Amino acid sequence: MTTIARDLNAEHSLTQSEKKKIIFLICSVLLFSVMNGTMFMIAIPDIAASFSLLPSQVSWVVTGYIILYAIGALMYGKLADIYPLKTILTIGLCLFATGSIAGFFAPNFLMVVFARMIQATGAASIIALVFIVPSRYFPEEKGRVLGIVSSTMAFASGIGPVIGGLIAGALNWQFLFLISAFVLLTIPFFGRFLPKEEKQEGKVDLLGALLIAIAVAALILFITLFVWWYIIISFVFFGLFTWRIFHSDNPFIRPDMFRNAPYRTTIFAGFLAIMTMFGMMFMLPLLLSEVNDLNTLFIGLTLFPGAMAAAFTGRFAGSLADQRGGKQVAYIAMALMIAGFLLLSTFIGSPAWVISLVVIISYMAFPFLQTATASLISAVLPRNEIGVGMGIYNLFNFMSGAFGSAVIGKVLDYESGVRLNPISAADGHAAIYSNVFIGLAVLTILNVSYFYLSFKRIKV
Template identity: 25%
Template sequence: MANESTIPASGDSPAGASGEQETPVYQNPVERNVLMGVLLAGAFVMILNQTLLNTALPAFMADFGITASDAQWVTTLFMLVNGIMIPVTAFLIQKFSTRAMFLTAMGLFITGTIVAAVAPVYLVLLLGRVLQAAAGGMIMPLLQTILFAIFPRDRRGSAMGMFGLIIGFAPAIGPSLSGWIVDHFPWQTLFLMMLPIAVIAMVIAFFLLKNVTENTDPKLDILSIILSSLGFGGLLFGFSSAGTAGWSSAEVVISLVVGVIALVLFVWRQLKLDQPMLELRVLRIPMFTLNTVLGMVMFIAMVGGMLILPLYMQNMADFTAMESGLALLPGAIIMGLMSPVTGRLFDRFGGKWLAAVGFILLTATSLLFARLSADTSFVYIAAVNAVRMVGAAMVMMPVTTAALNQLPQTLVPHGTAVNNTLRQVAGSVGTAVLVTVMTVTTRDPAEYGVEGMVHGANVAFLVSAFISAAGLIGAFFITNSHGEETGENRLEQIHPKN
């Protein structure tokens, strides 16, 4: 079948496997841009799906007769399965063609969406969410791998900027859109409205998408998959539960202990295998590791702050849930719109100064949020958060692109999986740590009133400012953002010759 063609011509090495210039598989810009639009449309519905159900939980409780804690599994289970699938995707991309992977991901998502929409009981709805989450976990590293293969180095920043637009915009409109839909239509509409976009993206990709990676047919290591699932799943669940259940609760302690032990064993096994499921040796490349860590730092500061603000507004400043959502909406939209701009700037100037300015904005706005009071205005909160999200946009896609640019094309699937997994863990850690800081430093409301509670939020943002400042220091060490020197020298760093 013509659509199954791969990058290497007969006898050629895969792109990036040597020191030669990598040649994108799509030379026609129109075909390449149309394909990117199709891929981003597929990613949009999956990323939108992460936050779309947050305001629909009361509707599920009423229809299925479940408790609030039961309903929360709609989002918790999605997060866990999504996080578990990301590391496995590196193996799948090398085992199967990128074309087959994308079509499978879209097929899983469509199936899960239909299952959830027609669910007669709550467990069937959860099954649909598991299928959707598995597809979502595959699509993030897969899409980044495809974009890096079809775009030349001098256009990767712009391509990743468009991807950042989807990442920023889709979650931003999710809660507001779902709130309006649930108020006017049955909750099943939340699933059914995504089907046409997903089906159209799948059909067009069937005709346009070629395989853009070399398939090495690695052996399936069941133990690696089990250890990865227990390790990353345990950490994600433990950290995400710690902020609300407390660090000493049994579910948090057991999850974290199991996660740490399984993760240590997973790392040890990957370093021993000739064909690891996840090539962790990419972390031997200093600039890949530095940019990945900077992305983690940004997520810790940003995700934690996105949770602290709604808690402050609803519990300490007498704003409604809708008002707290509206305060965050301009920032999220601006972050999405800024991503293509920062992508173009990255292509021209590299990542160092973009990341540095971004971390300056994150640090400054964190300090401004560390001065909240019980009567801080809505305009102040929305404006400062908007500037904060500009800073996040200047860091997120540039450091991700700079990290992946360090890798030859054959290692991009592993790099995207490592990068996305660590960033997701960092988001959970940031949420847990900052919520804990806020809780511990809250002063007794009986003595200090509402301002005692606000004090805890201020200290949490102060910690966020210190975290962002650490990222600022690290940004000045970024070099070689466009990764001009990849190939055998990078492979030598990962697999040193005796």
């Protein structure tokens, strides 16, 4: 087993064989983590039927998971700056597997929700650490590894609904829990192949962690449920957290991180970009169901080519990030997003196979976007702050995804008698989908302009 000091270049301490094993392991558990979320989205109607639940009740299967997943990504990122990754990941995988086994045997809905929340506390360690591993263990080829990670996420997002639909249909939705329990098999291999690290000086501000956790939980509840008193709670606790980080000797997040202009720009531009991407992903199943009249399985199959295209382009995005830098990859990502949104706006109302081809362009933007933002963050932050920096990045990703889905869900409730895209084939209710895609394209144009003008003044 390789032993490294945190301040050394870990890449030169690992053999090529060890590097390949680490990449394979982190992608394996990432596959389970991402699939776990997408599979259960498909199973929501079956869970509701099993326990005779209203939509507002069964939504806690997703909402409870998202809240702890988002908070956990931030917490694990902070812990990774102090504790060895091997220790953190082992604890996270054990929690993930425990929640999976508990969910399989859950006798009632309350236990299902509880099991999902345990799953989330463990799965969050995976999403947090897979973006830290490339910067810590592969500093000279982190773009390539980040590209592989992004490809795995895209592949899992595409295959998850298909596998979830098949398993829930052929067996039972509870067997979806059992699939995730297989992460237990990876723990001995992580213990063997991850480098042994030394614990660093420092401690976690528990009060600060509690304040930010409550603030984030209330904000996500507001975004998903639109209950106004949640936003009041969120503002109060964000205010208390802000006071805490300026008055604590060892704050949970150092205030000067947000004075780092490249980091601040990347986080904000990434927030807007992920918001539009998740908005698109939320909208496409609704579009294919309402306009093309497809069932769940065929919706998954229609979107599958886009996810596979994204998986195959991830490696290219990573290599390009190593050669040209994260900024150039970000420009490519946003160009693909603009082109994809405009084409989707134009071809709404066409046969499903046409939508399947067009959506490939938008989906290909995802690995470019993930690789670019993660590469930029690791480049502009000191090594001892990359963990919490990535944690904040992941937290903003989850909030932007929830916000984008919630806002677009409200917009789709309205009818539109005007087509903003004059060459669109959409008519009737389909016109609102066309108009929303035009709006996403305009927002992306504004975002890329902000990103360009901000970095024009920054040397990175």
